[in-house]
Amino acid sequence: MKKKYEKFIIPRGFYESEPENVAPKLLGKYLVKKEGNSYIVGKIVEVEAYLSSNDPAAHNFKGPTRRNKSLFSDAGKAYIHSLRQHCLIDVVTEGINVPGSVLIRALEPFDGIELMKENRRVEVIENISNGPGKLCKALNITRIYDNCDLTNKDSSIFICSLDADLEKDEISIGNRIGISKATNLQLRFYIKNSKYIST
DNA sequence: AAAACGATCTACT
DNA sequence: GTAGATCGTTTTG
Secondary structure, eight states, X not given: OTTHHHHTBOOGGGGSSOHHHHHHHHTTOEEEEEETTEEEEEEEEXXXXXXXXXXXXXXXXXXXXXXXXXXXXXXXXXEEEEETTEEEXXXXXXXXXXOOEEEEEEEEEEEXXXXXXXXXXXXXGGGSSSSHHHHHXXXXXXXXXXXXXXTOTTSSEEEEOOSOOOOXXXXXXXXXXXXXXXOSOOEEEEETTOTTOOO
16 A cells, blocks of 8 residues: 555656647646655646747746756656745656756645645645645645656655546646746646646 | 846735 | 735846
8 A cells, every 4th residue: 555656656758758748648647745654645637838949938948057957857857946935846858958847737635635734734625736836835845856756766756647547528728828928838738627726 | 246037825805 | 806925046247
C-alpha cells in the first residue's frame, strides 16, 4: 500500500515531446509529495503549456539565467520558481536545452488531505489546491526542490499514473489571453466539470 | 545598490 | 470585479 505511488511512476519518455502534447496527457495523473512517512497527493486537473520558443511572456524566452536554468535540463525534471510570495511548479518537457514546460495549475486533493489543510490553513476542500501557488503551498513545495527528477521514485516529488488515460471529450482547451506581454501561445488544458480548477 | 517586474492570492465591495 | 500585499530575481546606473 505504502509503495503504490512509486509503482506507477511515469518514465522520462512520457515527457520527451512538445509541451502542448504532454500537457493534456498530464491531466488525470497524480502529483506526489513525500515527507518522511507521509504522502501528500493530488490529481492534476488543470495545466498550461509554455512553448519552447517564440513566446515573450514565457520564462524561457531570453535564454538561461540562474532562476530558470532547470528549464534547460532533462525532460521530466521540475522547474520550481517563485512569483511574488508564491512558488509555482512546471514539468520540463522535450529535452536538454529545449526549454518547453508545462505549468501545473490545479489539483484535486487525493491523499494526505489533512496535511494539505494544515499547510494551507484552509478547510474548504475545493479551495485547497485550485491554483498554481495554492497547490505548492498545500504540498509544501519550495524552491529547494527546483530541478528535482519527477521520474525518480527516490525523489521527494514525482508524478504517477493510477487511472486510465482521459478521453478527448473529458478535456477542455482554452487560450490564455489578455495578460501583459503574452502572445496567447500558452494553451490551458483542464478536466471538464472538475470542481477543483482555478478558472 | 536601488528599482522594477511579475505564469498569484486574499479580502473586501 | 478589483486593490493591495509582498519578495526572489533580474535589470539598470
